[in-house]
Amino acid sequence: MIGATDSSPGPAYGCLVMVLQIVVTPDCFGCDEASRLSALMRREFPALEVELHVLTGAEPVPPGVVATPTYLLDGQPIFLGNPRPAALVAEVASRLRTTTGATARTTARRPVYR
DSSP states (O other): OOSSOEEOOOOOTTSOOOEEEEEEOTTOTTHHHHHHHHHHHHHHOTTSEEEEEEOOSSSOOOTTOSSSSEEEETTEEEEESOOOHHHHHHHHHHHHHHHHOOOHHHHSOOOOOO
8 A cells, every 4th residue: 555645535624624644654664554554543433534644755754753654643643653453543532532522432433353
């Protein structure tokens, strides 16, 4: 999944949309896992805009990115390196609750990890 920025479509205009940006490089050690986590987050949080951003060297590095993979939620670093799936889901759900006042039950399905 190496290439240009891969973005999921966002909700309708006028809605508050949180953005999870996962920043990787073409040769990063955890790139495959970062791609899997981006797919998980799209499934768990359909209203969350998820971007898998591959740095090619032609564009500036986003603020807060000092290594890859880095997970940014609305531009703020939340994880450096790949987190456990449950930790990423919990962190995003917590921030969505804080931002929207929604509960985890209404924001995301309960993940099942095996």
